Amino acid sequence: MIDSKFHKNNRRQISKTIPNCPIIITAYNKMQQSNDVAFRFKQESNFWWLTGIDEPNWFVIIDGISDKSWLVAPNISGAHKTFDGDLSFNDAMSISGVDGILNNDEATEKLIQLAGEPGFVYTVGDLTHAEQYSFVINPALQKLQNRLEGIFGEVRFCNLELSKLRAIKQPVEIEAIRDAVTVTINGFNKVKQNLSTFDYEYDAEAEFTYYFRKNGSNGHAFDPIIANGKNACTLHYISNNSLLEKGNLVLFDVGAQVSGYSADISRTYAIGELSERHIAVHDAVEQANQQIIELLRPGLKLEDYKNQVDGIMQNALRQLNLLSSSSDYARYFPHSVSHGLGVDTHDSLGQATEFLPGMVVTVEPGIYIHEENIGVRIEDDILITDDGHENLTAALDTSL
Numbered sequence: 001m002i003d004s005k006f007h008k009n010n011r012r013q014i015s016k017t018i019p020n021c022p023i024i025i026t027a028y029n030k031m032q033q034s035n036d037v038a039f040r041f042k043q044e045s046n047f048w049w050l051t052g053i054d055e056p057n058w059f060v061i062i063d064g065i066s067d068k069s070w071l072v073a074p075n076i077s078g079a080h081k082t083f084d085g086d087l088s089f090n091d092a093m094s095i096s097g098v099d100g101i102l103n104n105d106e107a108t109e110k111l112i113q114l115a116g117e118p119g120f121v122y123t124v125g126d127l128t129h130a131e132q133y134s135f136v137i138n139p140a141l142q143k144l145q146n147r148l149e150g151i152f153g154e155v156r157f158c159n160l161e162l163s164k165l166r167a168i169k170q171p172v173e174i175e176a177i178r179d180a181v182t183v184t185i186n187g188f189n190k191v192k193q194n195l196s197t198f199d200y201e202y203d204a205e206a207e208f209t210y211y212f213r214k215n216g217s218n219g220h221a222f223d224p225i226i227a228n229g230k231n232a233c234t235l236h237y238i239s240n241n242s243l244l245e246k247g248n249l250v251l252f253d254v255g256a257q258v259s260g261y262s263a264d265i266s267r268t269y270a271i272g273e274l275s276e277r278h279i280a281v282h283d284a285v286e287q288a289n290q291q292i293i294e295l296l297r298p299g300l301k302l303e304d305y306k307n308q309v310d311g312i313m314q315n316a317l318r319q320l321n322l323l324s325s326s327s328d329y330a331r332y333f334p335h336s337v338s339h340g341l342g343v344d345t346h347d348s349l350g351q352a353t354e355f356l357p358g359m360v361v362t363v364e365p366g367i368y369i370h371e372e373n374i375g376v377r378i379e380d381d382i383l384i385t386d387d388g389h390e391n392l393t394a395a396l397d398t399s400l
Contacts (some may be wrong), residue, residue: 002259006172008069010165014050015064017161020112023122024051026144028061031136038389043342044140046124046162048260051096055087059100059144061110104343108151116150123148125157151296165348166342168358168385173342174383176261177360178392181381183256184263185396187211190290191252192269193278201226201240204252212256222345223263225253228271232375233368235335244270249282249354251375255345261343264362265393266379270400279400281367282376286398288365289378292337296363296382296389301354309337313365320370332367341381359384 014023027047030038036214043054044185045098051060057074071093076086102110115121123144130137148155169177187208198204204226212219223238229235232251244250248271255263268282291312295305313333322332340347341360350361364379 001296002052002172002176004052004095005098006170007050007095011062011069012067013059013165014158014162017064017066017165018122018158019064021064021118021120021122023062023064024059024111024144024148024157025062025124026139026140027053027056029140030056033137044124044376046114046140046159049162049166051098052085052093052260053096054320057140058092059097059107060105061102061114062260069098070102070107070110071096071098072102072104075104080119085199096214099338106347111148111151119152120151120154120156121148122158122161124159124162128159129199130337132263133334134345145262150171160351164352164356167340167348167350167352168356169342169360169383170358172263174358174360176259177263177341177383180217180256180261180263181216181260181265183212183217183258184217184254184265185393187256188252188265188267188396191268195244195250195269196269198244200229201228201242201250203244204250205240207255217256217258219257220258221257221264225251225266227251227253227375228332230370230373230375232268233373234371235366235368247274248272249274249278249374249376251377253377253379260343262341262343263381263393264341264345265381265396266366267398268366268376268378268395268400276398277372278374281320281369281374281399285365285367285376288312288316289363289380289398292363292365293380293382293389293391295338296355296361296384298355298357298384298386298388302352303339305355309365313337316365316367320367322367333365334368335364335366337365338362340357342348357384357386 025047026042030041033039041056059072062069089146126137126141191204191207192209226235226240228242228244228250229248248379249268250271251268254265292309295308317332338361340349360383362379368375378398380391383390
């Protein structure tokens with residue numbers, strides 16, 4: 001069960017990893033959607049992992065020397081409390097297991113007190129290579145960094161240390177992922193059962209959304225992808241507005257979130273009768289998926305894994321007469337085959353060089369043929385065990 005003991009233990013873990021030094025981690029800020037309306041809030045994952053708090057503008061002070069931690073509450077006006085509500089101090093302490101709640105003035109005094117020795121502080125920094133992303137980075141991390149720089153002699157980042165801890169899932173985290181997977185699989189079965197009755201991509205999306213919320217999920221872990229025909233060649237297609245055309249494939253990339261943890265499953269199904277070419281592409285991806293999953297075991301070097309995956313996918317493309325030049329590989333298979341899975345749908349593996357027991361990763365080979373309006377992806381969620389792997393999504397058939 002994800003509870004205050006879990007979050008308190010996580011704070012102790014990071015304190016042992018970075019001993020004798022204060023660690024200050026912030027929640028995200030709310031972000032504008034339009035005019036005076038904010039987007040639905042999504043928490044910074046490290047802050048949630050350490051506190052369980054799912055509200056904006058808080059931050060946590062972790063003092064490893066005293067083995068104490070404090071949450072710092074935001075100043076919320078009466079008007080905002082009326083419109084949006086607020087988290088009570090009692091609830092915040094119950095959720096997080098911290099030793100106390102501070103206001104901003106008290107937090108400044110506490111930070112000044114902690115700044116004496118060793119003179120530096122750790123926090124979470126912005127994403128690496130942030131300039132490559134097509135979105136605006138949440139400003140909360142930089143705001144906290146600026147505040148800490150005015151108090152401490154040096155601000156250091158603990159992104160890597162946190163990602164290493166989070167990469168190896170604890171038993172309670174694995175159970176949460178299993179729960180998310182179960183809800184997602186049942187949603188897939190419901191959608192596949194009713195697929196012939198749907199007219200548009202959004203009909204399938206609505207079925208998933210209803211099922212997830214009706215069955216104990218927080219909702220979608222990420223924007224669902226329901227991509228018919230050529231839409232499947234756009235890897236992160238999320239419009240989900242097109243007609244479901246007969247004689248075509250429809251790609252589903254969907255995951256529920258349960259207790260803060262994500263599932264991430266892809267299947268590609270038939271709408272009506274398919275051509276031999278459609279079936280051949282699906283068969284090639286399905287076989288590749290099975291072969292790649294069988295590679296996974298603790299101790300397998302990630303570089304060796306990538307090389308073996310490349311060989312499998314190149315063979316799949318050759319079977320389909322799609323590999324006439326070296327550039328065709330990235331053209332028809334343009335994404336990585338695996339990523340970590342956890343609080344973040346794309347969880348970091350902490351710069352690991354090999355697979356380790358307790359990691360949960362996806363396996364998602366795909367082939368995308370723009371000139372033929374065909375896109376197929378099959379994605380499973382895999383737990384690395386002490387002696388091999390467990391396919392957490394094995395109960396969901398990969399067939400058309």
